[in-house]
Amino acid sequence: MSEITRLNITSIRNIETATLAPCPRLNLFRGENGSGKTSMLEAIHLLATGRSFRSGRPQTLIGEDSSEAIVYVELADGGRIGLSRRRRQANQLKFQDQKQKNWENVARAIPVQVLDSNSFRLLEGGPKARRRFLDWGVFHVEPSFLGNWRTVNRCVANRNTLLRQSRLDK
Template identity: 35%
Template structure:
């Protein structure tokens, strides 16, 4: 979804700014420390409730101020999205109506930021790569959110039962496999699409590099999840948690046939 107008107040060095944006591309130019990155942070704060540059609201608040504000109108319908943040409190408005969940704004304004720490997707832990993938899926695949919360709920229940050595563990185990297979196939489909897109773009910007992704499911992929879970039944009972499944997945990134990490 594109941004029409963006307003920010009391963010870092910016007391107030109102911008009218182009729906396709915008270039922000200015002296060092003028506040260019702050504008990008504002968009991130509106979409995700936090900035890619800091997790601490104190760092974002214009010195001495108690709250900050970011507002925007988005898309053809010019829906109005607003966020006001102070320490320990967030207020979200959509078309002047109060909204409890940040995810509702995130659905209206999907943001993917590429920033100086973005290399963590490559160098960081598998969990950072999973989070990147899931964030994309959450926006692209309508059903992903529901599938994901279903899976995590079942996983939590099973782990709880394993810890307590409760009989109900077996029931949760049965439900876990189909829910986990669904997450896995959604992720694989998304990654395939991303790969195709990168191949097209890559021909222009990095013609000598061959970039490929492969999805590692988080269990022995010669087996179904159901079989893999059954194989680990005793181990999981001993350890008190589920040791295989999409919660352990990884994305292997290869550059010209070599692992990029």
């Protein structure tokens, strides 16, 4: 885990270009409605997880007059992470100048957890959202979690397949 020392954003929603050198401890964003406060946080979340916390439609992230959105960060430990997203094309993610096929290394480097106006669903909704929220939190603090989580999910999927097959055999 490392702190972000520099953030560059290009064409994320209403942000054409922005550069930020955040403070190591606490950062407050303030401004008029629609000025890009949430878009700035969304850009960091997009880089860390590969998805938006606001919309399930990735093409809405890219600014209207642009064909590509870019988020780039420099970390206190010297790390560099960049994401390029084009309309109707796969993401291009780089960590330490190496192309990445998934977000595992990036998610470990930039731990994020979103609490927003929809977070009440953790209390009022079903167990799936709570489990996902807790799994994501544990992923960041327990190094062996991801491998164990994958093994458990594979075992549960195999068990469910066997149960379905045994019902069909009866």
